[in-house]
Amino acid sequence: MLGKGTVVLALFAMMLACMAGCSRTEDAKDVDKLTLAVTPWPASAPLYIAHHKGYFKDEGLDVTLHPYVSGHLGLDAILAGKANLATAGETPIALAAMEGKLFSVIATICEIDRAILIIARKDRGISGPYDLRGRRVGVVEGTTADFFLHIYLITSYVDPNDVTIVPIVADRMVDVLLNGEVDAVSTWTPHTIILRDRLGSNALVLHDSSIYTMTWNLVAAQDFVKSHPERIVKFLRAVVRADGFIAENPEEAKAVASTAIGTGRALFEKEWKNLSFATVLKQSLIVNLEDQARWYRKRRPGKGRATDFTHFIHTDGLKAVRPEAVGISDR
8 A cells, every 4th residue: 555645746746747748738739830932042041041040940830941943833832722921022923913812921021132134145146135136035924034024125125026035934944044945044043143153254144223123022821811810920020030140140141041042152142242131011012013013914915903912911910020110001
């Protein structure tokens, strides 16, 4: 027979075990799982930092990163229910909004000068924008590279109808120029980095920084935003923390991002100076989306409905984290 003291100790041990088990169960429930469709290029650095440094975990988030070679594919992933959040530029956002797709932009995480470059082959007789006439230029349709190519041609006094635009899937962008299927491509990092490196002195870079500054944005399905507003707040809090890390530790930030992307550090360095990291929502985003909508409707008459883009912006999440960063008026 057990003594009273032994019984008390046994019961106390059982109570502690139960408390520990309950605690583990509650901890498991407290972890919110998220899937992020992310394009591997320098503008996505805050997301790689937040993941690598454990900032998402500190917020109780278990974030899985799935790479998509372009923002429009990432946006497609959330619309298809394959991801909770995605990174995207303005062009696929504008086009999806005009098609009535249900999503919300929750923040801009980076502004990029020289985000899109036109890389041409000099051995095809191209020495300037005028020489693109009669040439084949590859581009991923429905992306910011598509929009940039159009406005670059127009501002260079080249009729887009005089250029043969060749639709290319993003993961073939490097190969089609290297093997000569096209004479030039309009594309983004890391394709631009690889092409400039591989073509060497045969590469001609065409760009005009005065005509376009790209934004890199976080997007989520509208039903996910409505159902899980607290997860949006946690996610944005981690990204804002990553902004601070980038500002204070730029060299380590470059190392983490270049490793995540798979681009050599020396090549990656060339693009870093063009990036401005800050988690914001600016009115200029709305203006940019409206510009791209006009471009698309002019290009495809009868396609795309008139759209109030403020209906596709979710401000509450960022207001809860960094209210001074929200410059878009409430509807």
